[in-house]
Amino acid sequence: MSAKARERLLYLISPIGLLLAWQILLMMGLGDRRFIPAPTDIAVRFWELAASGDLAVHTSVTLYRVIAGFLIGAIPAVAIGLIMAMFNPVRIFCDPLIAAIFPIPKVALMPLLLLAFGFGDASKIALVAIAVFFPVIVNTYTGAANIDRIYWDVAKNYGASSYVMFTRVVFFGALPLIFAGLRIAVAVSFVVLVAAEFVASKSGLGYLIWNSWELLQVDYMFVGIVVIGVLGLITAVLLQELERIVVPWKAE
């Protein structure tokens, strides 16, 4: 076994150990299984929910809202962040707005968004978009503003127009930090979406968790929590792979 494979295997010790201890303690009669379900109870509920198709519905609704909100928030954030770095007046115009709105907990905007977009998907997507927008724009701007001066000099001396500067130099120079922003944004988007689904939705994993809690079906609640954890993990890994492909020069 290679050293790397062994290390990966060792990584599994703590989570598996935790699950085993959890299971064994409950089987020994420590704790009430109605309130603290054992891992096996959760697994049984998982298969039930999966077989009935409910889990697929909630998961796809949540994923749709996250992905749509993420794209709607991240794409303009990258574009505006780059323009801010290139044109000082734009930065002066945007800076105070960002500074004022960035610290507001985005969940606090949910009632406002319900008013504006109603009870459907749109309000949740808008919330995710807003929550994603800020970490991405701040990182993009920082990345673009801190591009090594030599690249601006080269671009200028070699006749780059503003358009070439934007698409071939500033964008790529900012990419490593743009990805840092996207990683934060992924985590934030799950946080705000689940919170929104708690109170303002009849579908999605957040709804599944909150509804199960209200019915005191703690085992169903755990299914929702586990699925969100797995989704977060998968998106983080996908983003990391994408970064490896798109930013090959950063690796070495």
Next chain:
Amino acid sequence: MDVQRRGAGAEISRLRKEFGSGAGRVVAIEEVNLTIRPGEFVCIVGPSGCGKSTLLRILAGLDHATGGRIKVDAAGWPVANAMVFQDSGLFPWMNVEKNVAFGLMTRGVPGAEIAARVEAALRLVGLTRFRRHYPHQLSGGMRQRAAIARAFVTDPGMLLMDEPFAALDAQNRTILQGELMRIWEETGKTIIYITHSIDEALLLSERTVVMTALPGRIKEIKDIPFPHPRDVMALSASPAFGALKLDIWRILEAEVMRARAELEK
């Protein structure tokens, strides 16, 4: 050997550059007068901080002079100048080919012509096998070669080189100096080359301009009479080279000491 000269000339008169204002004002360059002849290889040496890089940046259009003027006679050259920087300045997100093509792409040269010219430039610097490599996969010497190809491919009126080999190890530096000499002898381009090394100035240039410490002024201009083609290794071992080196060191020495005293103040 007669070098076929094809390059732009320039006339620098009464050039002045100041940084800052009020009490923090620093005069970087003062009263610089210099005529660059078409196709000439000129080296500018001086102590650190003598404003020689500033002079080059003004010539490159990256900085503005505070006073005086530069008249570049670049008629017939589609690109007035191209600069080679000390740290190659290759874009890490482009492979060698894209980097070399950059100055053509920005100027809207058609794709087929770009391909042909990039091919020729890569052959000139011996990088054809590395066209698909990214800068981080190349050695420092190869990166500088790519940067030189990127400058030559635009067929500029003059090349501006800012200590391009200063960050290389001694052996690589010697090799690249030899190659640059060969390339200049083939192309006869006007080259203005900044260095702090007297050796390098003597090996490469036809005229060496010695600058004073802050504010940067021209102290003396020396003709370097060694014939072409030059073999940089053999030349550096010759007695004539040693004599001239001492000569220039005597001129520079006082300035280096003055710059040091200034720093220690």
